Amino acid sequence: MGSLNTAAAQGGRGQGASVLQASLRSRAEHYFRHHREMARDALRRLADTPFSSLLTTLVLAISLALPTGLFSVLKNLQTVAAGWTDEQVKVSVFLKKDLKDSDIERLYHQLLKREDVMQAELISRSQALAEFKKWSGFSNVLEGLDENPLPAVLVVQPRDVSVNGAKALRDALGALPQSDSVQLDTEWIQRLQAMVALMQRLVGAFALALAVTVLLVIGNTIRLAIEGRRDEIVVVKLVGGTNAFVRRPFLYTGLWYGFAGAFLALAMVESLTAWLRTPARELAQLYGSDFVLQGLSLSEGGIVFTVGVMLGLLGAMLAVRQHLRAIEPHGSI
Amino acid sequence: MCNRFRANKKGRRNVIVFNAVSKRYENGREALANLDFEMQTGEFAFITGHSGAGKSTVLKLLTVIERPSSGEVFCAGDSLRRLRNREIPYYRRKLGMVFQNHQLLFDRSVFDNVALPLVIAGYSTYDINRRVRAALDKVGLLGKERLSPLQLSGGEQQRVGIARAVVNKPPVLLADEPTGNLDPELSAEIMGLFYQFSQVGVTVLVATHDLGLISRYDHRLLTLHEGRLVEDYQETSEYESGFEEARDHDFEDELDVAHTTGEV
Ligand SMILES: Nc1ncnc2c1ncn2[C@@H]1O[C@H](COP(=O)(O)OP(=O)(O)OP(=O)(O)O)[C@@H](O)[C@H]1O
């Protein structure tokens, strides 16, 4: 069922050392040539119907890109959750508003001397207001207020950065008479870690569902291709084509679909990552982090690609198994 | 049964043997009943009978499109009963088949259609080119190999089918109503081709109900009636026939292997 490369007759073959060798070599040559032709033929058939081929490829690409993209998001969240350094464990102490600046200054120096405090930073009320104006864009609104609504904040870094150590410091600082409220900044990280664990499972289930989708899409596409070439299959079987011979072009079709789908999926995920990189960096800076959005690594891209191609081939194999056997030349004479 | 496989008095060997073959289709229809006949190397025979007599069924059994309900069929060195499914393709490569409806691939060129059996069997590009040209030359279509079968007349399409059937030098050539919708002149031409193949050692079996055509030749004639062989007419003399000895020596060389591979 292959298209034949009939361009020109090759020149006469040189006489081989032995007949057996020559025939083995010629048969191997034929085998590989036939595979090459089948691959090219399958590709040409896809190109012959560009619209439907593109549509199928797009469906495959999206099915592959969704779990890949989610995985990528997850990976970045994990870096965020795991990459919190000791400096990022901080207790924020919001001070009562009626404190004088000198009291605040004294408290600040007291804290610096404490055994359980590694380091502390003082954000005065006016500094807090200036920062807020700068980031919020509400400067006009604040201008209208008679009084600065923001409290002074002491940002304290515990010496013991374990969860329990940080909590103990939070409680101790919360008990200070000058403190209005305290906040431990590790809580969002714990929540994030729990969320990441949950999402890992969700992405796994999602990936499985979409892998099945890829199989079904390819299987159905190949089934239609087989239906469309039913007469041809009958003729090939009548003139002595083996099942492997009949199967081959369809397997290559599946392989190409997997190839194109995986390639497009990777391109989608990569361009999305590039698109989000700048806003993600700006967001991270707001949190005082130097986090950079990571794309897929080379090996992760390789895995996605391999999985896509394998799914394409597997889908084709399943379709071929189910639909080719039914086509036998019963009514042809 | 062994005597069936001994060389007959002319020193030829049996290529096709039907031994008490019956065929009952799944719907209970008995298409063939207790059919016995043999054909030798290079023999030419018509098989005829009314519509539904079982002519096509004989060919379906020979091509293993169907299996017999009982009895045994031997062809081109194989016992078809023992043939396993995955061996069928290799067995079919020893047959040339010509169909009434041509069974050509219309999205391929004439060349590619004729080359198909060679591609399947794994011939080199060089051999494919050489043999396809020889076969097309034989049926008078050299120069049309680039065309699509759709651009050919019915008779030309039939000849493409014949070229494809003989391109890999099969020892057995089977044809089902090969002249079904052709005018008498073209029919005679195609029968002439078949006869030439039989002259170079190919065993040729042609199923047809075209009695007018058959009556013009003095060949062996198997007549079926409701699945039974009612008459087996042998040609009066081996050397008398309605054909000119128009042998193409080049093509005869092409077909030389037919003598050696097809014997039971
Ligand atoms: N696939 C099939 N399933 C059931 N019955 C069949 C099948 N093929 C043929 N038959 C029946 O078997 C009988 C012989 O059919 P066959 O096709 O061999 O006849 P034929 O001699 O070729 O007839 P025609 O000249 O019309 O082609 C017929 O009665 C037919 O109805």
Ligand SMILES: [Mg+2]
């Ligand atoms: Mg018939």
